[in-house]
Amino acid sequence: MISPIRKRPPFSLKSQPGFGTIAGLCFVMLYAPIITLVVYSFNAGKYISMWEGFSLQWYVAAWGNEAVQDATIRSLYLAAQASVYSTILATMAALGTTRTPPFRGLTAIYAMINQPLMVPEIVTAVALLILFAMIKSLTGIQGMVYLVIAHTAFCIPFAYLPIRARLEGMDLILETAAADLYATPWKTFWRITLPLLWPGIIAGAMLAFVISLDDVVITEFVKSSGQETLPTYMLGQLRRVITPEINAISTLLLGLSMLVVCVLFFIERKFGK
Amino acid sequence: MAENRGTGQEKAEHSLPAAISAQRVTKVFGDGKNKVLALDDVSLTIEENEFFTLLGPSGCGKTTLLRLIAGFDQPTSGTILLRGEEISHLPPNQRSVNTVFQNYALFPHMTVAKNISFGLEMLGKKPDVIEKTVGDMLALVKMEALRDRRTDQLSGGQQQRVALARALAPRPQVLLLDEPLSALDYKLRKEMQIELKQLQHDTGITFIFVTHDQEEALTMSDRIAVMHVGRILQVGTPRQIYNQPSERFVADFIGKSNFLSADVLAVEGRHARLKLSSGQEVGAAIPDGMTPDGSVTVVVRPEYTQIFPKSNDAGDLQGVLENIVYLGTDTHYHIRLPDASIFVTRSQNQCKVTEAFRAGQSVSVVFSPDSVQLLRC
Known part of the structure; x- marks a missing residue:
């Protein structure tokens, strides 16, 4: 006796009632504000909510605005430094938590490394403000160093997560094989671990870069006068007359972030196995 | 060791x-x-x-x-x-x-x-x-x-x-x-x-x-x-x-083995006379470094045995053939012994020879004394 094989379709959320509507709604809520922002950045008029024709004048205005130039350079410099330092620290942390035998307190260390993801940003901001004020009054040291330190600190978990994920996906047997073939631990790191870890490190660094570029709360509290970054400059503008120049700057930032995401995707496709 | x-x-x-x-x-x-x-x-x-x-x-x-x-x-x-x-x-x-x-x-x-x-x-x-x-x-x-x-x-x-x-x-x-x-x-x-x-x-x-x-x-x-x-x-x-x-464990892990428990009846030089639990008596060579006494385990490899149709009480073991498993190169015969355990014999197949046995018939098994291995229990 052969019973007829009835093929049941595999479970799919798509077949649930209302799936399309809810999904559509989510996309609208996600993208409607961004699309509005981008569209109005090309507004010829000087209001951010009244369309008066197409123009690139606000891009030109933003480009020529010395305050914007200054803030942009500072933001990029800060994000570059923070992403380099936090990626180096995160790489070391990821090696320490995946390339050692499991030890007591490993979970606590994960929690500590990821602290900036859990502690409310405003708390960190206030804490840093107080601590840095004390250090400034004790040592008299001024400058960008405080912003760099603050950004490095909260970027660490963002750099750490992709690097650790990459390391966990890399079989320890390769390092074992290198040691078996007479490589010292140092040589093993340079010839095997690091080359295979590169995609993770680049992903971590780019994520840290974007996170630093975008930060308002901690920067606002830690910066001294004359240390505006692009986001804090924009925040400051909101207190005055808002023009579509803000839209233009936001659109450029959006473009930069999308570029980073595309590069990440490309790296993952090309090198990630 | x-x-x-x-x-x-x-x-x-x-x-x-x-x-x-x-x-x-x-x-x-x-x-x-x-x-x-x-x-x-x-x-x-x-x-x-x-x-x-x-x-x-x-x-x-x-x-x-x-x-x-x-x-x-x-x-x-x-x-x-x-x-x-x-x-x-x-x-x-x-x-x-x-x-x-x-x-x-x-x-x-x-x-x-x-x-x-x-x-x-x-x-x-x-x-x-x-x-x-x-x-x-x-x-x-x-x-x-x-x-x-x-x-x-x-x-x-x-x-x-x-x-x-x-x-x-x-x-x-x-x-x-x-x-x-x-x-x-x-x-x-x-x-x-x-x-x-x-x-x-x-x-x-x-x-x-x-x-x-x-x-x-x-x-x-x-x-x-x-x-x-x-x-x-x-x-x-x-x-x-x-x-x-x-x-x-070694006999069991490597190759197929039959294990029979037996009592030692007599030892003559490097040769022992054993009485299987089924009642039959068999002879076996004694491995180096072993002095058999009391009861022992006899290891018999399936391919070192021969199966015959039962004609009289001759042979080392008697039993009833339960299963015939044809494997291409050879055939396995699963024989139920009087003590209810299963004994497996194996014989190499010849081309174009039809199966001489059928399940359910009484058979006897013969193995030569130097083809078995004695183990302490």
Whole structure:
């Protein structure tokens, strides 16, 4: 006796009632504000909510605005430094938590490394403000160093997560094989671990870069006068007359972030196995 | 085991030291409740230029022993000597021992040639020496055409060859192979078994091969150590292991065996008269170093027996034929003995001969005295 094989379709959320509507709604809520922002950045008029024709004048205005130039350079410099330092620290942390035998307190260390993801940003901001004020009054040291330190600190978990994920996906047997073939631990790191870890490190660094570029709360509290970054400059503008120049700057930032995401995707496709 | 260790040390004084000598090696993993005794006071001597196999079911400690020799783990106690020099405390990169890993562990970001040259580079060999050795190794494993391929573009069998070449290139004193054939399909595995044996012969390097596949072990090895729950039960040539198993586990793990319990009736020289529990009397040769008394276990290999239709009470065993299993090359007959246990005999098939037996008929079984092995109970 052969019973007829009835093929049941595999479970799919798509077949649930209302799936399309809810999904559509989510996309609208996600993208409607961004699309509005981008569209109005090309507004010829000087209001951010009244369309008066197409123009690139606000891009030109933003480009020529010395305050914007200054803030942009500072933001990029800060994000570059923070992403380099936090990626180096995160790489070391990821090696320490995946390339050692499991030890007591490993979970606590994960929690500590990821602290900036859990502690409310405003708390960190206030804490840093107080601590840095004390250090400034004790040592008299001024400058960008405080912003760099603050950004490095909260970027660490963002750099750490992709690097650790990459390391966990890399079989320890390769390092074992290198040691078996007479490589010292140092040589093993340079010839095997690091080359295979590169995609993770680049992903971590780019994520840290974007996170630093975008930060308002901690920067606002830690910066001294004359240390505006692009986001804090924009925040400051909101207190005055808002023009579509803000839209233009936001659109450029959006473009930069999308570029980073595309590069990440490309790296993952090309090198990630 | 004590005897083995003794002979090993005598040899060491008179001729070349053994390639590997493990002395009272114990390995414990974990602590407290999770403590696992992976190796229990193991002593073993592996001679120079030997194809030596560690054979046992998973969890028997064979891979642990291999990892200790390679230096990936440290023994809890005991010492390991490589050509007479203690290596237990050395990290893996300072031991002239290379490993072929179960899943090959080829470096995915390097070409075939770069994989093979890695060990040589780490040893600081000159570029022209490296170049020549890599060429030789590629030729040895017949992979010249693929020298610049990335390793993820290779088939399983090709990866296997690269892993072998990579491990052999630095000319280690001992090559360790951790179930390297288990990922290959049956036919390729058979081919590689012969090739590995040939490779060992050609290179003259001592091979230590780990497997759970008894057929693989019998095919390739000069000597086999059978392991079970952290101990070595028996060390010997494939013939010794198969024909003179020292313990019931060995007889059961390697090949098929029938176990019959028997009482010793009389001993005449190296020959014993036994009474099987079924009542029949049989004769058996007594293995060296054994003094049978009281009750013993008789190991009978299915292929060392003959089945006859029952005509009278002749034969060593009587029973009823229950199952006939045709296997192409030979046929297995499952016979129910009077004590309800099953006895298996095996006979090689002849072309165009029709089956002479049928299930349900009474049969008798004959085996010659020197084809059985006696075990203490």
